[in-house]
Amino acid sequence: MSEDWSQYHQETRFIHAGQPPDPVTGALATPISLSTTFAQHSPGTTYGGFEYSRTGNPTRKAFEQCLAASEGARFALAFASGCATTATIMAMYGPGTHILSSDDVYGGTRRLFTRMCTPNQGIEFGFVNTSDPAAVEAAFKPNTKLLWLETPTNPTLKISDIQLIAEIAHKHGVHVYVDNTFCSPYGQHPIELGADAVVHSCTKYIGGHTDVVMGVMCTSNEEIYNKVKFLQNTIGAVPSPFDCYLALRGMKTLHLRMKAHQKNALRVAQFLESHPKVDKVLYPGLPSHPQYEIARKQMKNFSGMISFYLKGGLAEARRFLEHVKLFVCAESLGAVECLLEHPGIMTHASVPEEVRAELGISDSLIRLSIGVEHIDDILRDLTGALDAI
Incomplete structure (x- = not known):
């Protein structure tokens, strides 16, 4: 990201981050780049870092840069849905892994965890009331690798203390991912509170107009970013350029x-x-x-x-x-x-x-x-x- 957006207020980041005027036409609206492939000067030498639209797309890059700046993160990766985001992250883990999750988590997330990840990947999940720090502290196992925190929860709106939970998890060497969908990047900033990554269903407040299905993960941890970036490209559950355009337009308001x-x-x-x-x-x-x-x-x-x-x-x-x-x-x-x-x-x-x-x-x-x-x-x-x- 060429611009240091940390000096700007969040409202300004929503409107401008990742969205400079088009260098060819001067257009203020981010172009929708529909091309599936991109010409190369010579084999392995690209024009702007793009080679194939599953791997990277200009419209998607603009959205990812905007979301990273909006969440105060270094990186962001966009996906075809919120569930696709979660499933791609879960692909980092396999048999013998224990993952803790908020008990009152979105029904689709619990279904993914218990009916796909457990039987097919051998991942063990523990569901805990994350609004109770003592219960969280007692739930860790030697093989716990991740704490999936949803706050506020869906649907009973329980609130967890992100900073305190992150401190507890990090003491055990466990990463904390926060589903920030109910709050949006405007309402809550989990990375500033110690979370390792943030996820959103962009279908909700980010899009905001009932016309796009999309997801995103934001992080400042380069190791997490590189692993999920590899999986984003390998699994290929990426959003269309038009969806990225709609979500980017939603961010402006x-x-x-x-x-x-x-x-x-x-x-x-x-x-x-x-x-x-x-x-x-x-x-x-x-x-x-x-x-x-x-x-x-x-x-x-x-x-x-x-x-x-x-x-x-x-x-x-x-x-x-x-x-x-x-x-x-x-x-x-x-x-x-x-x-x-x-x-x-x-x-x-x-x-x-x-x-x-x-x-x-x-x-x-x-x-x-x-x-x-x-x-x-x-x-x-x-x-x-x-x-x-």
Whole structure:
């Protein structure tokens, strides 16, 4: 990276890092480079370091440089999805490896770990409540190589102290990777807090417009970067140039959207917390959240994700979900429009029922992704759906 972006504020990095004007035309919008292969001056001598688009692509490079600068990292690698990012990282490990993971982790991540990595790669996983440092300390084994930390967790929004957990893990010689999807690069900076790498599903807040599926890993550890870069090229789960362009365009307004998401989400969380048909609200920006003080310490933005428990069970949850008008009942999150879903039936259906029960993913749990619509319209829609119960 030719520019030292550390001297600039984050909002400026989102807009400019990795995106200089095109040297040929002066275009400000990063070009979409669709070529699959690139001419060489002579065998092994390239024009700009590009030879084959799986190995490297100009549009993807621009996105990777922007994300690295945004996360305060030296390197970034983009992938075809968040799950492709995780699967490629897991390819570094094999039989005899023990990996610790947050227990309340995204359902697709747990499915990948337990139903693909364990039977096919021989990796042992231990799931632990990472919001409890003592439980984390007790969970390490001599063969533990990695701690996969999700904070806030999906869907119960537990917060883990990244700095403290990283210190504990590093004492055991274990790397810490943080899934920062729920916070975005604007809301939380795990590498500054001691994490070795950060991953995102760019499908969510980074893209922000429900039109791209993509993932990314950021790190300042050159050894990790080189290993994952080799696997990125070897496995080939890379995003298209057009997806990179869309995600890069999403980055330009990330800070504006995250401020609007948080503003609306706090109002919604306060409304739900005072509603007689709601049993409990989980939002890091509420003082009632069990890890509120940790959230205040390490999160710049509390994001737009809220989970809450209705009074009742599946029948009440279904009635609520079926009576919204503005909210869209759909999987995914982090978009400009309001989304809601039932984790037990939808995003976490692949998690065994007994595990869901242990984690508090009950039939009455609803997850909201608060968009940037007018708050009065959002509250009116929620009021109508609650009245229908």
